Amino acid sequence: MTDITIPDGLWEDGAEAALSTWFYADGDHVAAGAVVAEIMVEKTSYEIQSPAGGTLHIAIAEEQMVAPGQCIGRIS
């Protein structure tokens, strides 16, 4: 299993961020480097890549709050 994590240092402490969109469904096959999710930090969107190819396992639902370094899903 490989974690999909939100990069550290992306935004300043205190800003609210939410997982806005998953571009694939749970169980979908994704390629390494594919943009799998988007997070919204206040009014800025940021795309999250898959660190590996394989099957996507979503851990955080859309609209849930997220933090830097947090695992939002896994690739098996």
Next chain:
Amino acid sequence: MYRPDFLTAATGDRLLERLAEALAPGHRIETGHGQPAIDGDQALIRRAATSDAATPSIRLWTNRRCLVTVRAMARLPGFDEAQRASAAHGWPVYVRQTGGTTVAHRPGILNLSWARRAGAGPARIEHCFEEPMRWIVHAAGRLGYELDVGAAPGSYCDGRHNLCHHGRKLAGTAAAIRLIHGQRVLFFHASITITGDPAQDVAAIARFERSLGLPGDYRPEQHVALADIQPGHDHAVMSR
């Protein structure tokens, strides 16, 4: 609202062109129509991904009268009905890919889109705002308008990076960091109210958002158009 004598409708229209010229001398202002005008930003981002990182790619553009909301609102139950109702009031609703909440576009609002390649490494979200906001504030300053950056509580689509005049909002901003062929691209967008009545924009946005079951509780007095601000005396004389 009090409008200084030297400002007629014609000078208000010229103000949009003057600000555009101060921002990017010689740059053409695109006149867009609805969703295709909004989607033009995706082409800008793709172009920036293959351009020199030292030079940002920009668009200056206006749109027909419409509301532009975000994907999260477009997923809400009742969106199609709210969209139809707003269109019936003369404000068709389109969707953008950046964050925030609903904003207004119309001919008196200058849209500024900015994109710069940031390379393959990590990029901080603040980087999307710092350079283009300095650029806008500087350009407005050349026309005699002393603007600043901050929140405008009670304004629609509020955030920390509004373009303001004494706490009243002239422009909302939004940003994105996109990944194109392994290159991170910083994207920034501002909708700058130059002429017209911001209270009408607020009313249209509030009506649309309330029809989605959202509060839509905005304060028109927290907004201002550039044409309703008197520039510094010396600059005003110079710019006539």
